[in-house]
Amino acid sequence: xxETLAPSSAPELGQTQGxxxxxxxxGTKRDFLKLVAGSFAAVGVGAIVWPxxxxxxxxxxxxxxxxxxxxxxxxxxxxxxxxxWRGKPVxxxxxxxxxxxxxxxxxxxxxRDPQPDSARVQREPWLVVLGVCTHLGCVPLxxxxxxxxxxxxxxFCPCHGSHYDTSxxxxxxxxxxxxxVPEYNFTSDTQIRIG
Amino acid sequence: MASGLHESxxxxxxxxxxxxxxxxxxxxxxxxxxxxxxxxxxYFWNFGALAMINLMIMIATGIFLAMNYTAHxxxxxxxxxxxxxxxxxxxxxxxxxxNGASMFFIVVLIHVxxxxxxxxxxxxxxxxxxxGVVIFLLMMAxxxxxxxxxxxxxxxxxxxxxxxxxxxxxxxxxxxxxxxWGGFSVDNPTLNRFFSLxxxxxxxxxxxxxxxxxxxHITGSxxxxxxxxxxxxxxxxxxxxxxxKDSVGIVVYLIVFAFxxxxxxxxxxxPDNYIPANPLSTPAHIVPEWYFLPFYAIxxxxxxxxxxxxxxxxxxxxxxxxxxxxxxxxRSMRFRPIAKWLFLLWTVNFFVLMxxxxxPAEGLYVVISRLxxxxxxxxxxxxxxxxxxxxxxxPLPESIxxxxxxxxxxxxxxxxxxxxxxx
Amino acid sequence: MxxxxxxxxxxxxxxxxxxxxxxxxxxxxxxxxxVPAAQAAEGSVAIPDARFQxxxxxxxxxxxxxxxxFQVYKEVCSACHAAHLLSYRNLRDIGLSxxxxxxxxxxxxxxxxxxxxxxxxxxxxxxxxxxxxPFANDAAARAANNGALPPDLSVIAKARPGGGNYIHALxxxxxxxxxxxxxxxxxMHYNKYFPGHQIAMAPxxxxxxxxxxxxxxRATVDQMARDVTTFLAWAAEPELETRRAMGIRIILFLIVxxxxxxxVKRKIWADVH
Numbered sequence: 092x093x094e095t096l097a098p099s100s101a102p103e104l105g106q107t108q109g110x111x112x113x114x115x116x117x118g119t120k121r122d123f124l125k126l127v128a129g130s131f132a133a134v135g136v137g138a139i140v141w142p143x144x145x146x147x148x149x150x151x152x153x154x155x156x157x158x159x160x161x162x163x164x165x166x167x168x169x170x171x172x173x174x175x176w177r178g179k180p181v182x183x184x185x186x187x188x189x190x191x192x193x194x195x196x197x198x199x200x201x202x203r204d205p206q207p208d209s210a211r212v213q214r215e216p217w218l219v220v221l222g223v224c225t226h227l228g229c230v231p232l233x234x235x236x237x238x239x240x241x242x243x244x245x246x247f248c249p250c251h252g253s254h255y256d257t258s259x260x261x262x263x264x265x266x267x268x269x270x271x272v273p274e275y276n277f278t279s280d281t282q283i284r285i286g
Numbered sequence: 287m288a289s290g291l292h293e294s295x296x297x298x299x300x301x302x303x304x305x306x307x308x309x310x311x312x313x314x315x316x317x318x319x320x321x322x323x324x325x326x327x328x329y330f331w332n333f334g335a336l337a338m339i340n341l342m343i344m345i346a347t348g349i350f351l352a353m354n355y356t357a358h359x360x361x362x363x364x365x366x367x368x369x370x371x372x373x374x375x376x377x378x379x380x381x382x383x384x385n386g387a388s389m390f391f392i393v394v395l396i397h398v399x400x401x402x403x404x405x406x407x408x409x410x411x412x413x414x415x416x417x418g419v420v421i422f423l424l425m426m427a428x429x430x431x432x433x434x435x436x437x438x439x440x441x442x443x444x445x446x447x448x449x450x451x452x453x454x455x456x457x458x459x460x461x462x463x464x465x466x467w468g469g470f471s472v473d474n475p476t477l478n479r480f481f482s483l484x485x486x487x488x489x490x491x492x493x494x495x496x497x498x499x500x501x502x503h504i505t506g507s508x509x510x511x512x513x514x515x516x517x518x519x520x521x522x523x524x525x526x527x528x529x530x531k532d533s534v535g536i537v538v539y540l541i542v543f544a545f546x547x548x549x550x551x552x553x554x555x556x557p558d559n560y561i562p563a564n565p566l567s568t569p570a571h572i573v574p575e576w577y578f579l580p581f582y583a584i585x586x587x588x589x590x591x592x593x594x595x596x597x598x599x600x601x602x603x604x605x606x607x608x609x610x611x612x613x614x615x616x617r618s619m620r621f622r623p624i625a626k627w628l629f630l631l632w633t634v635n636f637f638v639l640m641x642x643x644x645x646p647a648e649g650l651y652v653v654i655s656r657l658x659x660x661x662x663x664x665x666x667x668x669x670x671x672x673x674x675x676x677x678x679x680x681p682l683p684e685s686i687x688x689x690x691x692x693x694x695x696x697x698x699x700x701x702x703x704x705x706x707x708x709x
Numbered sequence: 710m711x712x713x714x715x716x717x718x719x720x721x722x723x724x725x726x727x728x729x730x731x732x733x734x735x736x737x738x739x740x741x742x743x744v745p746a747a748q749a750a751e752g753s754v755a756i757p758d759a760r761f762q763x764x765x766x767x768x769x770x771x772x773x774x775x776x777x778x779f780q781v782y783k784e785v786c787s788a789c790h791a792a793h794l795l796s797y798r799n800l801r802d803i804g805l806s807x808x809x810x811x812x813x814x815x816x817x818x819x820x821x822x823x824x825x826x827x828x829x830x831x832x833x834x835x836x837x838x839x840x841x842x843p844f845a846n847d848a849a850a851r852a853a854n855n856g857a858l859p860p861d862l863s864v865i866a867k868a869r870p871g872g873g874n875y876i877h878a879l880x881x882x883x884x885x886x887x888x889x890x891x892x893x894x895x896x897m898h899y900n901k902y903f904p905g906h907q908i909a910m911a912p913x914x915x916x917x918x919x920x921x922x923x924x925x926x927r928a929t930v931d932q933m934a935r936d937v938t939t940f941l942a943w944a945a946e947p948e949l950e951t952r953r954a955m956g957i958r959i960i961l962f963l964i965v966x967x968x969x970x971x972x973v974k975r976k977i978w979a980d981v982h
Contacts, residue, residue, distance in 0.1 A: 124969065124972055128972070148374055150373045534974050540963050544956060557872075
């Protein structure tokens with residue numbers, strides 16, 4: 092900084108902020124103006140922030156694709172298919188009679204996240220759940236016939252050892268909740284639409 | 287200075303605690319609070335702050351655009367249109383970015399013009415000026431690469447033509463062009479690297495802007511009179527006087543900017559850039575963005591390939607040595623009766639070049655381009671050095687405060703400083 | 710441009726030293742104007758101003774024209790021209806209901822796949838699908854059109870100097886037979902407004918009543934051209950109405966903020982002057 096220029100300005104600054112020798116009337120008028128202008132500017136800046144944040148939310152094309160049709164005709168009893176919906180796997184399992192009975196027989200008191208089987212399916216043979224472990228988001232095993240299905244015949248999450256039953260309910264391990272049932276409906280007897 | 291802590295004058299305990307350990311608040315107070323600034327700035331002195339704001343707007347919008355853009359030749363065009371159609375407020379962010387480039391050049395060109403008119407490049411501000419020219423060059427590179435990203439016809443052919451400029455270099459030219467392309471034509475590798483560099487360069491610009499401001503705060507600002515402040519009566523603290531004056535300028539600037547974005551967003555662009563790039567067909571008239579037109583006109587004014595390229599780069603290079611070409615001891619054109627008019631003529635000439643750059647390179651347009659190019663260089667290389675010797679400047683005012691108070695009338699000695707003590 | 714000029718001048722009025730700045734700032738804008746205009750005039754025929762309501766500063770799209778224009782696009786243009794940036798769901802914006810959009814989408818067979826056997830297949834369209842392309846790829850399009858490629862129409866209104874006015878002029882600018890003294894090449898057609906005057910596209914709108922409008926509008930060639938141009942203008946800039954509405958609010962806000970800021974500036978500087 093050039094020393095020759097340095098001094099002097101401070102008192103002026105102090106005076107302006109304090110309203111100087113213009114008397115209280117002048118001072119309040121200016122302060123009020125400043126306040127209004129400042130608030131306006133703040134509102135403006137606030138309004139600018141929103142488009143940026145909102146641009147990170149799902150875009151219109153992403154939202155429009157948020158439904159997937161799944162034909163069920165080719166899924167034999169005991170088999171399961173995995174389909175993509177919103178970038179995540181959805182498990183669709185055609186349950187056997189034994190699996191359904193097992194799911195319905197569990198007393199609700201034994202469950203960490205108590206839900207009767209009837210609240211989790213629309214038609215008994217068809218279980219539709221998000222294939223995302225409610226612990227930390229891994230995809231549980233159990234879709235392929237060769238997979239480990241855990242101690243309760245449903246799914247087993249290899250990341251941290253959560254066991255799900257044949258209704259997709261958490262039975263053992265760290266996961267806090269049952270596998271999520273996505274919104275879906277039967278568009279015909281042999282097809283569902285997820286989302 | 288006990289135990290190595292900075293001696294802070296702030297009383298707020300949190301501010302004080304930080305300031306003692308890292309005196310950022312003291313620095314801000316010194317550089318943007320009490321910083322002594324000539325009291326006689328006109329509104330031309332807004333444009334530095336405006337450029338800074340514009341750079342921040344470009345970086346902010348650019349970062350959010352990059353979140354949705356895909357740098358691949360087969361996807362780039364559609365990904366930009368997806369931003370326009372599907373991304374929430376995507377059209378707004380893109381139009382702000384697109385027109386922001388034009389606004390940036392308008393603001394910076396006026397900023398440069400102000401520096402030239404008021405002699406801000408002269409001693410002791412030569413380095414400040416040179417850093418400014420570096421920023422201008424980096425801006426041009428950034429803008430050029432940004433224009434390639436939507437992968438429209440003008441993107442593709444602009445990239446082809448501009449990168450081919452380097453082929454004019456003897457011996458190694460073609461190898462350099464192949465290197466720039468990462469292939470044998472402008473193609474996917476080119477698009478990818480341009481995206482990478484387009485993202486990088488603004489941060490380099492930010493760095494050079496810091497240096498530019500640092501240099502400014504050593505020498506202090508020039509002013510419309512071009513004479514140095516002689517004491518406290520000639521200056522005002524930056525805050526609140528110039529913070530509020532810059533704010534007025536910023537709002538006016540935002541109104542112009544908003545008008546472009548909301549009502550004529552494609553006005554400064556070229557319709558051909560909404561045609562996806564086609565390597566098999568060159569548009570009938572390829573023109574660069576308006577801010578490159580003067581330099582494009584200089585390129586085309588020379589009938590020799592290497593010569594044209596050298597002249598075009600020379601048009602910027604000459605700015606680097608401007609502080610040494612202009613030998614006049616007087617800064618402000620206000621006091622240079624001859625230089626003032628020849629510089630205003632240079633300004634008009636710059637717009638003539640801009641106009642000619644948008645015209646086809648044929649007939650009368652070429653003649654005009656050549657005459658204008660000649661004057662562009664003559665002003666720097668002949669007129670300014672000569673005027674330094676033969677021009678007789680008008681008498682300079684004794685001091686800024688004296689000139690400000692009713693045109694520097696014959697105030698008795700010492701009286702000039704008096705009103706300031708009261709104010 | 711005129712509005713910008715006066716608007717800016719008014720804002721800067723009274724601000725010392727700013728007039729020159731405004732002049733400098735405006736010059737490139739004025740020059741920018743000259744560039745596309747010069748190119749539009751390249752074919753040496755001035756494009757008539759069709760006075761579309763959406764071309765006005767604060768204009769909006771005529772909803773009726775949009776829907777009729779979509780019908781013209783669907784029944785005439787889409788036989789050769791793709792509009793691959795548009796999705797059926799976008800038609801909600803021109804005033805169609807969800808059910809209407811679903812029905813329109815379902816009337817198209819959209820390529821999809823591969824299925825579990827690894828084969829591509831076609832299925833009825835959904836609202837989220839892009840408009841079906843008439844040709845599988847550009848080569849197929851050229852092969853079917855005498856070597857000429859019908860351009861994609863998604864952003865055509867932004868991609869031609871003169872925009873909608875040019876498209877409208879082109880659609881009504883055919884002359885058969887061509888003016889005396891002009892020979893048109895085999896397979897080409899004379900068009901007054903096409904650069905070079907010889908266009909491969911046969912007159913797409915060639916007789917009144919070519920399209921049966923449901924709303925009782927008389928489908929003259931000019932009416933169909935205006936309608937489809939309105940539709941294409943919307944297709945190119947679907948954000949136009951939102952943009953202008955937002956722009957007015959923001960500029961009014963900024964003018965108030967500018968007045969306040971200038972008042973504060975005057976107060977603060979009152980000490981100095």
